Amino acid sequence: MTLYVNLAELLGARIEQGLYRPGDRLPSVRALSLEHGVSLSTVQQAYRHLEDRGLATPRPKSGYFVPPGRDKPALPRISRTAQRPVEVSQWDQVLEQIGMQPNNDFIQLGRGRPDIDSPTLRPLLRSLSRLSRKQDLQTLTYGSIRGDQRLREQIARLLLDSGCQVTFEDIVITTGCHEALSAAIRAICAPGDIVAVDSPSFHGVMQALKGFGMKALELPTDPLTGISLDALELALEQWPIKAIQLTPNCNNPLGYIMPEANKRALLALAQRYDVAIIEDDVYGELAYNYPRPRSIKSYDEDGRVLLCSSFSKTLAPGLRVGWIAPGRYLDRVLHMKYMGTGTTAQLPQLALAEYIEGGHYEPHLRRMRMQYARGRDQMIDWVSRYFPAQTRVSRPLGSFMLWVEMPEGFDSQRLNRELAPYKIQIAPGSIFSAAGKYRNCLRMNYAAKPSAAIEAAVRQVGASVARLLEDNHARDTAMHTD
C-alpha cells in the first residue's frame, strides 16, 4: 500500500472510532507530516483520499474537518453473555445457510464469501489451469500429510508480516481454515471440555464444539476491542477451561481488531492458567491498514497458540486450502488432520505456491483491502439511509462483513423468511452464538463492488426490518390494551 493510502486509512480509522467527531478540525497537514515523517504532499494526497470517501471536508484556509453529514448509526452494544458453559444449538439455521447452491439467483448477503471477480486473481487461475492438465504424481496422487513444502515456505514468509517467526516445518496445510480449527479443537479438547469463545463468534467453531460434545463459554465482547479480559480472567478462575478460541483480527462478525496490549494480556492469562489459544487469523491480511495487525501467535513463547488461517477470504474459498501453525501441538494436530481427511489436495497448493512466488499475492491483497474499505463505507451509508433509526452497526477495520443490531425482540430468522420471496438472504445473528443469542442481529456481506442491485437488496432488507419492528410494536401495544 502506498504511504498516502496508509495514512488515510489511519486517519479514517480514528474518525470511525470517534476520536474526531463530526465538525471537528482534523490535524494540519504540517502536523501530520511531522508526526508520520512523510512529505507534505503525501499528507495532502491522504486528505484528498479521505475527501473522496466522504470522511473529510476541506474549508478554505482552515484545513480539513470531519463533515457533519448524517450521524453514523450507533455501535452495537457490548454483548451480554450467560458466562457459563452451554451446549451449542442452531444447527438447523446453519444448515439453511450452507445448504444453498452457490449459483442460485439469491443475493446472498448472508454468506462469508469474498469478491472473486478481481483481475488480480487471474494469474492463479492460469496456474490452476496449466497444472490441471499435467498427468503426474505430484498433481494427481496423495501429497504429504504436512502439505506441499513450497507452499508452506511461502506461508511462513507471509506470516512474518503478522510478526510470526515460524518455518515451513511449523506449518501443516489443511482443507480450509475450517479443518484447521476443527483439528485444533480436537487436538486440545476432549468431549465435555469447556472452550472460552468470543461472542458473537464464527458458527463453524460453534458447530464443531457442538459436534464434538464440548461446551462453549461465551464471553462479553466489545465491538471495538474484542473479548473482555476481565470476564475471561473470572471465567478462567471459575471453570476448568481447556482452550480459548477467538478471532482477534478483523473479527467475524464484529470487524474489530483487538488492541495489541489486549493480545499480550490475553496471552499472559493463558500462560498463567495454562490453557491453549486457538487463534483464527483468516481475516488478518484483510485489515484496511497496513502493516497488518500482529497475531497473538507472534507473542507466543511456549507454543501454546495454534494459529489457523486460509486463503478462503483473501483469494477464494473454493480452493479449500488453509493452514495451521500448531506450536507444541504439532503431532496431535497432524494426527487429527489425518483422521479427518487424509492429505490435502495437491493441485491448488501447487498453484498457490506459484502465485505467491510470482509476486501476485501482495498486489491482490492491496486491491482487495481498498475495495473492502470502500465497501464498508458504502454499506454503512446504505444501512443508515434504509434501516430504521434504532439500528446499530459495527465499524469493521478489515474483512467484508457488517454486524447490524436491531432492538431486542427483533427476529432475524423471521426476517430471512420475509426476504425469501425477494430472493435475498442475510445471516441471522443467532447462528453466531452457542446459546442462540443475537436473534435481534444480522450479518451482511459487502465484499462485492457496490451495485444498484445490492443497494436495492439492502433497501429491501431495511424495509422488511422496519415492517417487522412495526409488527412487534403493534403486537406489544395489543397485548397492553388487552
Add this chain to the structure above:
Amino acid sequence: MTLYVNLAELLGARIEQGLYRPGDRLPSVRALSLEHGVSLSTVQQAYRHLEDRGLATPRPKSGYFVPPGRDKPALPRISRTAQRPVEVSQWDQVLEQIGMQPNNDFIQLGRGRPDIDSPTLRPLLRSLSRLSRKQDLQTLTYGSIRGDQRLREQIARLLLDSGCQVTFEDIVITTGCHEALSAAIRAICAPGDIVAVDSPSFHGVMQALKGFGMKALELPTDPLTGISLDALELALEQWPIKAIQLTPNCNNPLGYIMPEANKRALLALAQRYDVAIIEDDVYGELAYNYPRPRSIKSYDEDGRVLLCSSFSKTLAPGLRVGWIAPGRYLDRVLHMKYMGTGTTAQLPQLALAEYIEGGHYEPHLRRMRMQYARGRDQMIDWVSRYFPAQTRVSRPLGSFMLWVEMPEGFDSQRLNRELAPYKIQIAPGSIFSAAGKYRNCLRMNYAAKPSAAIEAAVRQVGASVARLLEDNHARDTAMHTD
C-alpha cells in the same frame, strides 16, 4: 467390458480360487458356450485371453488345461485377533508412510495409490483445466454442504451397478473417502464406544478410532471370504458394539470379495443387534469381474448402512472427492462433515460430473480393471520367484494391492529400514491392526504397469526379506546354543 473378457475373468477367478487345479482339464468350448449363452468364438477368444495371462494352455484336440507351472504361494492364514476392544496404536508408523512427498525418488510400493498414467484420464484433466480458468461463483466459492447436485446424480446412477437404489438426495460429497469414513464414525459413535472391524484393516479407520477415543474390536478375517460371522455374532453378544466397519469388496489389504450370502447374513446380524454398518466401498468398482459385486448397502432396508466411497482409487486420489450415502444418519453426517471441513471444493466436483456425463468413466474402469488383474498375476509371479519359499500371499479379486505374509517373528518395519538405502518402501503390516499385529506381513502395490524397475524393486524386497529371515534364524540358533 466385452463378453469374452468377462468370461475370461470368471474362468480366471475359478482357477485362482482352486476350482481347477494345475493339470486339470478346463470346460470345453461348447459347454461354456451353452452355459453362458455366448457364441463359440467368444469362448475361444476368452481362452486365448487366459492363455495370454498364463492361466490356460491349449493341447491339440484335447481342449484347454490349467498349466502345471510353478505352484502358487500359499494363502495367508486366517487372522487370529485378540477379540476384545483395544486402543489403537501405530500412529508413528502411519506418519512415516503418509509424510512422504509424492514426487520423491522412492519406489513407493507401500502407498495405496492407483495408476494415474492411463490416457482414459485425459478428458478429466481437460475438464479440470477448462473449468479452472473460469472466474465464477460456482468454481471459486463455497458450494452447498451436500455437494454438487449434478455429480450426486451421476454417483446415484453409478451406485445402481452395486445394486443400490438411492437418489442424489441420499448422497453427500466429501473430501475423499477418508472424510466419509471419519464423518460416519463420528455420526454413530462417541468416545469410549466399540467398533467391530475386519482385521487386517485400513489404517485410516484405525487411526480415526484412535483419535476419537474409540476402541477397535478386531475380528478374525478369512483371506477369501472376509470377516468371520461367527466371531462377529459372539462379539455382538458380548460387547456393546456401536458399529461394524468393514471393506467387503476388494478388501484393503486382503483383496477378497465377501460372498453375497455373507453380506446378507452380516446385515441380518446388524439388524438383530441394532448396530450400524460403515461400509467402505472405495475399491468396489475395481473388482476384476463384471458386473461388480453388490454392496451390503444394496440389501439395506432400514437405512443402517453408511456407504462410503470416493474416486481416489478409480481415478486419482489428488481430486479428494468422495461421497457417503448415510441412510438414516444423513443429518448427523451432514453436521459432522460441516464440522470437519465445511463444504467440499467445487472445481473437481464439476469436472467429475462432466467426465462421467461424457461417458468417459466406464471405459476407464474397464481398462483399469484389466490392467490391475494383469498386475496381480505379475506381482504374484514375482513374489513366488523372488521371495523365500515360506511366503504366503493373498489372491486379490480386485483393486491393486497384495498382502504378503512371512513366518512369525519377521519384522516388516525393520524390512522398511533395510530397504530405505535402496529407495524402496513397503507398507508394514502392523499399521493395518489396531493392536499392532501383522508385523510379519506387508502390503505391496501393483497398480503401475509392470516394469524392469518394479521387478528389480520386488526382487530386492525378496532378497532383504530372505536376509532378515536368516538373521532371525541365526539369532534363534545362537539363543538355543547359548
